[in-house]
Amino acid sequence: MDREPTNAPAPRKGMPSPRLDEAEFKKRYRERFFDPAFRPYDAAINGIAEVAWQAYLDSRKSPITRKAGSEFADSDYDLSVDWLAARDAVLEAQKSYEDETLLPTILIINGSSRSEHTCPGEMSKSYRLAEIAQATIAGETELGTKILDLARLASEYGRNIHPCKACFSTAAPLCHWPCSCYPNHSLGQVQDWMSEIYPLWVAAHGVMIITPVNWYQVSSPVKLMMDRLVCADGGNPDPSLTHGKDAALAKQVELNGWDYPRHLAGRLFSVVVHGDVEGAENVRRSLADWLRFMKLTPAGAHAELDRYIGYWKPYATNHDELDANEDVQEEVRNAARALAEAVSERRAGRLKPIGSSLKNPHPK
Template sequence: MAKPKLPGAHAAAPVPRKGMPSPRLDEAQFRRRFLQQFVDPAFEPVRGKLSDVADIAWQAYAASRKSPLTRRAGQGYADPDYELAVDWLAARAAIEGARAQHDDPGNSGHVLIVNASPRSEHSCPGEMSKSYRLAELAQSVFEAEAGLSSELLDLSRLTSEYGRNIHPCKACFSTAAPLCHWPCSCYPNYSLGQTQDWMNEIYPMWVAAHGIMLISPVNWYQVSSPLKLMMDRLVCADGGNPDPTATHGKDAARAKQLELAGWGYPRHLAGRLFSVVVHGDVAGAENVRRSISDWLRFMHLEPAGALAELDRYIGYWEPYATSHEALDANQAIQEEVRNAARVLAEAVRKRRAGRREEIGATLRQPRQK
């Protein structure tokens, strides 16, 4: 781990701006909101016990006990005596394990496939998504044809699975780059009930992968909301600080000093190859595909090839009720998705064999981010 320098007195920095109204709740408001989780009449026999739990939750909230379980950072950190959250340390260890898997010369290649649609037969829509079907087509190419291992990250779990969350990015990076920790240290925040965050499992998936294939629908001219949540929370992978002790947690003033003293913007996912498939039914597919591709390029991931980036319409201006039948009939789109997977697989194999160079790898951009 690169060890950031602690900010020195010479690094003049502006004072963090304040002035927004406080979001703090009083005890009555907090208890009312906390107990709204238990409106089911089945909880009536334990209502008194729930009140006791609410008392404890209020104490944690009032004391802002964000990370109640911590331990000393230890060797390799800017401040070895700083207490780090055990959740963050576990996430960091998982990332290091994934990095070792990625760097293992005996690993022939691993691909992460992302189904970015929130639609699922197991929630309100009552029907699977076309994105999931396309992801299955791609996965069959990687494993049956290309001999690569793959993993399917199904973001529809956010809408269909209990306790599965991606909490929104808090935009620490915009205060100062070093305030954004890699992996993200904003969650879990136990005092605010911001728990069960999925990103600590998702970060290692990205790190372990040699290739990423993102498959997304168009939702109102934009990416889907689950994909946008994940995109925003991956900001820490692009210039984020791997050592929270260097900023003493979320000390905004210290982070500003550290950035102005000179920040290296470590690109934690650089060099991975990508494919993007976007499908729509009326409009927006090209722009959404471009925005996803631009985002990945900005993080220093590389396009696998021209055929690996695809935007198409399925059932253009046809009834939504028959959209799956439209996909069944459109054999060309199915084969184009397979080809996108084939191109990504070929690029991964060549990179692993040392036969594909990263063009411009030695160039340094004059402005990082």
């Protein structure tokens, strides 16, 4: 999208610094070794803390890089090997998505953080509904399925989805696809799960999100994932174009003309939201609106569902309420069937996205 050249405004500054002094940094660093079993190793821990402090002091976000090469705008720019690995996984997933010799796949996302493997001591209804959806697709179609269990954020060691840093709000090209904000080794922001989640979305021909209502909103894991998918909707696939995180340069790139590439456009979706008191309809609508905004295609009325399970009943009996509500179980099966049918029709060339050739006057 070409525009008349415009001088970019300078990035606004003025927030207080979050930088720590050495004593506070090392205090926080050692907190991960709180267990008394580490005490015999305190000397080694102190040495490691000193290395971490120097990395923090020098802001060594990406300590291992390589030259970008000829496929990038600035071939001499030093790109993080972490980001390059994430990009390679996304490119491979895109090849899989486009390969018509492979079975189409549906990604089913359990959005609840509840799990019997941590504090709640019990599985979630969302996970049960995800299993129902997967069994329906596997038993009635030839499509492949994968379950993304976001409950593992709360129950599995080393699973993190770090918060979005809102680079997009400074300038769209500052938001890289896939996200380059993480890992940030100098800040200890590592083990970011999104580098594995992006390829799952890219490879999927259909996405089915199943989530509870948490305080009138989607669950915390779903919202973290949603925010970090902003780079899939207008994000910049070439960090060398903005010399990494050069905010002023990114502003100029956007003002020179940015086409807001929709990296997940055309995938089909289903949304299932369940609650027990309030908010299910609004959460279902907001999820569907978000997916539509990213140019994913709804799989029809049966594929979008909001229901109450155990309405105003005790939480202690919520699984019994789901057991008894066979109609909701069947509606979830129908949502899965609708999505599977849409994916199959799309693969057969009989389901063309309406308006796909129209130019959006507001691409942002």
